[in-house]
Amino acid sequence: MQVVEVLVPGGKATPGPPLGPAIGPLGLNVKQVVDAINKATKDFEGLPVPVKIIVKEDRSFEIEVGVPPVSALVKKELGIEKGAHKPKHEAVGNLTMDQVIKIAKIKKKQMLSYTLKAAVKEVLGTCVSMGVTVEGKHPKEIIEEINEGKIEIPEE
Numbered sequence: 001m002q003v004v005e006v007l008v009p010g011g012k013a014t015p016g017p018p019l020g021p022a023i024g025p026l027g028l029n030v031k032q033v034v035d036a037i038n039k040a041t042k043d044f045e046g047l048p049v050p051v052k053i054i055v056k057e058d059r060s061f062e063i064e065v066g067v068p069p070v071s072a073l074v075k076k077e078l079g080i081e082k083g084a085h086k087p088k089h090e091a092v093g094n095l096t097m098d099q100v101i102k103i104a105k106i107k108k109k110q111m112l113s114y115t116l117k118a119a120v121k122e123v124l125g126t127c128v129s130m131g132v133t134v135e136g137k138h139p140k141e142i143i144e145e146i147n148e149g150k151i152e153i154p155e156e
Contacts, residue, residue: 002026004053010044010068013037013051026055033061040065047072067110070126073103084131094133097142097151100124117146117153 004026006018013019015030023033033053040063041049050066067073071083078093104111104119113119124139134142145151 001057002055004055005050006053007048007050008037008041010047010049011038011042012045013041023053023055027059028055028061033063036061036063037065044068047076067107070103070107070123071130073106074123074126074130074132077103078132083129087129087131090131091133092131094136095127097135100127100134100142101153116155120153121146 004022006022008019013034015034019034019037020030024030037051037053041051044065044067047068049068052064052066054062054064056062068076074095075082077095077099080093082092084090084092100120100123101116104116104123107123108116108119111119111122113122121143124134124143127134127139133139142151146153
């Protein structure tokens with residue numbers, strides 16, 4: 001059994017690099033693999049998605065789809081191409097608390113956080129480095145309000 005890990009654009013994988021050169025030598029039908037990946041990643045269209053291709057001895061394969069990075073999910077929610085050039089001095093967008101919670105729920109399984117509250121704080125930390133405000137405030141202010149109990153984060 002062999003495992004190939006690649007980062008592909010959601011719903012838009014092609015037989016070209018990085019996929020083709022990685023799986024071609026394994027004797028798989030590249031078109032079948034690409035079609036399976038595109039079907040499995042269509043919900044993340046346009047975002048970079050980590051994908052694991054598990055190739056068995058009989059040349060059958062399984063695909064495990066990861067979740068795009070938090071920064072990619074934030075950019076998708078805001079409809080922006082990239083974060084701020086100077087995150088401390090400019091804001092490129094503003095998320096609602098509901099959007100932050102939505103991203104945290106999508107990413108929680110891959111995060112180190114045990115609770116949704118901790119996952120929300122991780123997403124807010126990414127917002128800091130991207131120059132994204134939340135509810136019109138700096139993300140660190142939101143983290144303080146969560147710590148003080150002013151903002152309630154529902155448990156699952």
